[in-house]
Amino acid sequence: MFRxxxxxxxxxxxxxxxxxxxxxxxxxxxxxxSSLIARHPSLKNMAQLVFLHGPGAGxxxxxxxxxxxxxxxxxxxxxxxxxxxxRCADVARYTEWxxxxxxxxxxxxxxxxxxxxxxxxxxxxxxxxxxxxxxxxVIMTVAARPKTRPAGTYEMRVRAAADPxxxxxxxxxxxxxxxxxxxxxxxxxxxxxxxxxxxxxxEDLKTIDAFDVRDRIATLxxxxxxxxxxxxxxxxxxxxxxxxxxxxxxxxxxxDDAGHFPPTEIPDKFNALVxxxxxxx
Numbered sequence: 001m002f003r004x005x006x007x008x009x010x011x012x013x014x015x016x017x018x019x020x021x022x023x024x025x026x027x028x029x030x031x032x033x034s035s036l037i038a039r040h041p042s043l044k045n046m047a048q049l050v051f052l053h054g055p056g057a058g059x060x061x062x063x064x065x066x067x068x069x070x071x072x073x074x075x076x077x078x079x080x081x082x083x084x085x086x087r088c089a090d091v092a093r094y095t096e097w098x099x100x101x102x103x104x105x106x107x108x109x110x111x112x113x114x115x116x117x118x119x120x121x122x123x124x125x126x127x128x129x130x131x132x133x134x135x136x137x138v139i140m141t142v143a144a145r146p147k148t149r150p151a152g153t154y155e156m157r158v159r160a161a162a163d164p165x166x167x168x169x170x171x172x173x174x175x176x177x178x179x180x181x182x183x184x185x186x187x188x189x190x191x192x193x194x195x196x197x198x199x200x201x202x203e204d205l206k207t208i209d210a211f212d213v214r215d216r217i218a219t220l221x222x223x224x225x226x227x228x229x230x231x232x233x234x235x236x237x238x239x240x241x242x243x244x245x246x247x248x249x250x251x252x253x254x255x256d257d258a259g260h261f262p263p264t265e266i267p268d269k270f271n272a273l274v275x276x277x278x279x280x281x
Contacts, residue, residue, distance in 0.1 A: 052119025
């Protein structure tokens with residue numbers, strides 16, 4: 001038997017029989033995980049979850065608060081230009097930054113990339129450019145081509161940066177986009193929006209809208225799970241379906257109880273879907 005520090009005994013499973021998310025919710029340190037890997041070589045191939053944020057839901061790693069708590073050993077970087085650093089010019093450069101950040105921590109294989117909007121675009125680019133490092137991809141609110149947006153989408157952010165009344169309207173817009181998020185977390189994420197600002201969100205939208213991998217998407221090798229929240233107040237086109245139809249073997253799930261940000265809106269259900277996806281890799 002193995003007894004985690006401060007935890008109850010856990011049955012020691014033969015190494016060939018260890019489920020991929022065996023370490024979920026165990027209160028153990030990275031040192032203890034390393035010790036487990038030494039005794040169970042098959043754990044070296046355990047998937048490494050990486051959560052990638054977008055311009056909404058706080059525009060930083062806090063969007064994955066529930067996931068970082070649930071999936072022990074998972075990581076979520078704050079993309080450059082969000083709470084610090086200089087932003088990247090396009091999705092390809094963000095992808096290289098993320099790859100460098102992961103390699104700097106020794107995380108360079110068996111990756112499962114999970115993201116929404118900008119983070120989802122980065123996940124697709126990463127999977128296309130470096131398929132040998134990526135085991136699976138879970139994405140939502142994403143397109144493989146430039147998105148079509150309502151008139152005034154960019155202008156609203158420009159006005160918000162210059163006019164106090166427009167700024168409050170921008171905050172109200174972001175609050176409404178998170179109407180399904182638990183109120184305490186929603187306010188915390190809104191504070192992040194205040195720190196990061198409307199112009200960062202504007203540039204993120206432009207970056208997303210310049211992303212186009214239609215000519216490559218059918219060649220995507222990592223396993224792919226797409227999700228779409230049916231209560232998204234923006235009611236965007238069904239871009240996820242386009243990707244699903246283009247990528248052989250992909251899976252597409254519609255969530256009738258989620259909106260624009262499933263990880264923060266329905267965390268228990270979302271985490272279970274991710275865990276099942278990882279277990280099947």
